[in-house]
Amino acid sequence: MSRNGTLLLLTTLWMGTAWGQTVVPTVQEALALARRNNPELINARQNRLVQEQQRVASRAALRPQARLYSNLDYNYALPVQLIPLSLFGGGSDEYRSVRFGLPFVLLATGEITAPLVNRAARADLALAEQNLRIIDDQTLVLQDEISTQTARVYHAALLTRAAIALTRRNLLAADTLVQIARARLDKGQIEPLEYNRIRQVQLTTADVLSQNQLSYGRNLAQLKLLLGLAPTDSLLLTDDLLKASQAPGPLPDATSLDRPQLSMRRAQLDLARRQIGREQLAFWPTLAAYGRYSQQAQRDQFNFLNVSQRWFEIGVVGVQFNLPLYTGGLRQGNLARARLLVQLAESQLAYEQHRQQTDTDDIRQAYDQALRSLELNRQNDELSRQNVQIALVKYRSGLFAYDQYLNVFNETLTAQNRYLNALSTLFINQTLWQIRFGQ
Numbered sequence: 001m002s003r004n005g006t007l008l009l010l011t012t013l014w015m016g017t018a019w020g021q022t023v024v025p026t027v028q029e030a031l032a033l034a035r036r037n038n039p040e041l042i043n044a045r046q047n048r049l050v051q052e053q054q055r056v057a058s059r060a061a062l063r064p065q066a067r068l069y070s071n072l073d074y075n076y077a078l079p080v081q082l083i084p085l086s087l088f089g090g091g092s093d094e095y096r097s098v099r100f101g102l103p104f105v106l107l108a109t110g111e112i113t114a115p116l117v118n119r120a121a122r123a124d125l126a127l128a129e130q131n132l133r134i135i136d137d138q139t140l141v142l143q144d145e146i147s148t149q150t151a152r153v154y155h156a157a158l159l160t161r162a163a164i165a166l167t168r169r170n171l172l173a174a175d176t177l178v179q180i181a182r183a184r185l186d187k188g189q190i191e192p193l194e195y196n197r198i199r200q201v202q203l204t205t206a207d208v209l210s211q212n213q214l215s216y217g218r219n220l221a222q223l224k225l226l227l228g229l230a231p232t233d234s235l236l237l238t239d240d241l242l243k244a245s246q247a248p249g250p251l252p253d254a255t256s257l258d259r260p261q262l263s264m265r266r267a268q269l270d271l272a273r274r275q276i277g278r279e280q281l282a283f284w285p286t287l288a289a290y291g292r293y294s295q296q297a298q299r300d301q302f303n304f305l306n307v308s309q310r311w312f313e314i315g316v317v318g319v320q321f322n323l324p325l326y327t328g329g330l331r332q333g334n335l336a337r338a339r340l341l342v343q344l345a346e347s348q349l350a351y352e353q354h355r356q357q358t359d360t361d362d363i364r365q366a367y368d369q370a371l372r373s374l375e376l377n378r379q380n381d382e383l384s385r386q387n388v389q390i391a392l393v394k395y396r397s398g399l400f401a402y403d404q405y406l407n408v409f410n411e412t413l414t415a416q417n418r419y420l421n422a423l424s425t426l427f428i429n430q431t432l433w434q435i436r437f438g439q
Contacts, residue, residue: 021234022227027154027431030227034150035143037228044139051135058128061121064114073105102298109294116319117287123278130271137267140260144435150226151431157219158241159424160212165242166416167209170409173392174202177405180396194402201406241423248426251367251433254360259436265352269345276342279335285323292316360436367429370422377419384408384415 024030035041078101085094115121181198184190224235294314297304324331391408394400 021236022229023236023238024154024227025238027151027239027427028434030150030154030223031147031431031435033227034146038146038226039228041139041143041146042228044142048132048135048139051132055125055128055132058121058125061124062115062118064112066110066112068108068110070109071105071107073107075101075103075105078103102300104299104302104304106297106299106304107294108296109292111290111292113288113290115286115288117285119281119284120278120286123274123281127271127274127278130267130274134264134267134271137260137264141264144260146226147435148432150223151435152428153219153223153226154237155241155424155428155431157216157223157237158239159420160216160219161237162241162420162423163212164209164216166420167205167212170413171202171205171209173388173409174198174205177392177395178202181402189398190402197406198402201409241420241427248371248430250371251364251430252437254437256437259356261352262349262356265345265349269342269349272338272342272345275338276335279331279338282324282331282334285321288320288322290318290320363429363432363436366425367433370426370429373418374422374426377415377422381415381419384412388412 022033024033078099081098081100082095083098085096177198181190181195185192185195220235220237221231224231224233227235229235292315295311296314297309297311299306299309303309387408391400391405395402395405
């Protein structure tokens with residue numbers, strides 16, 4: 001590119017940025033913009049930050065816990081014990097009732113517990129880490145889906161824009177034909193029926209142009225949504241499907257079929273297997289150390305603010321051993337469920353491997369077919385354009401009847417559509433191959 005051309009391109013890009021216009025020169029730029037600004041991908045990354053807090057919760061179960069708590073009790077019926085008075089020199093059949101405790105009790109306690117052995121909690125931490133890996137893989141899967149949609153919509157926009165250019169060219173030819181037919185009709189050289197048929201072709205072509213413009217607007221709006229742009233933002237695609245240079249060559253060989261979908265399924269299978277280990281650890285005992293210090297006040301009246309009366313101290317440290325013996329079948333049910341989830345994850349992984357291989361083969365086959373037919377359709381399109389120009393000259397000179405011209409015109413439309421479809425299919429599948437294998 002010349003120096004003036006480079007300066008012109010830079011000036012155009014700067015002015016587009018200054019006016020709030022997004023300029024996308026290639027499909028690779030569109031893919032990069034979608035991966036960076038797509039709202040779904042932004043939400044997925046934000047969800048990852050939210051899910052990280054589950055790892056914090058799992059770690060908390062392995063760390064010491066401290067708490068303060070207080071109980072205020074009112075013993076409205078205190079326990080009473082009968083004591084024989086013979087112990088104090090009284091009669092053998094005489095008893096004295098003794099009440100134990102006071103009605104108002106205030107207890108303030110500080111407690112620290114520290115897990116010593118808790119294998120299930122350590123397994124929960126590993127499960128939380130694995131869930132985060134699955135979330136990362138799910139984000140990559142979503143990114144792959146967004147990239148695929150972006151590639152298809154991007155080329156669909158280029159296809160409809162190219163169709164608009166071709167339809168405008170066809171409409172100009174139809175307008176010229178109408179002018180010729182009108183002059184002949186005025187001279188009485190043709191019947192009104194032939195003129196009306198020519199007008200119908202003109203009107204049909206104008207309608208096709210309007211439909212192509214509508215399709216292009218829809219594709220552009222969908223592309224804005226994928227790129228994270230507002231509907232009111234301006235988007236300029238500088239790529240041109242009809243001005244593409246020579247067709248690309250055959251696709252390179254696939255390096256490996258390590259798709260994000262497969263990575264996610266493998267991670268889910270690993271999670272299911274880890275879950276079995278976690279449920280088996282639920283049968284193991286736990287061991288925890290604890291320390292507790294309390295101060296207790298007992299009053300006959302509700303007067304705990306009276307500092308002249310004593311508070312009693314209670315302190316204890318110890319170790320707690322916990323071995324659950326029966327949980328109503330909960331642990332056995334969780335273990336059976338985890339084993340079934342492993343079987344499901346294995347089945348899903350096998351299906352995904354077959355699906356990805358089928359999709360990859362389909363992309364290559366579609367690309368190879370489009371590559372084989374592209375040059376043929378290009379030549380066919382060029383010949384059809386020459387034919388319609390020759391037919392128009394012959395019709396103007398009276399050497400061709402209208403039906404003969406119409407046949408050539410319809411052949412031109414067919415050739416145009418086949419050429420555009422082959423070109424679009426070629427570049428779409430080339431982009432999908434690059435997304436899959438980075439080539």
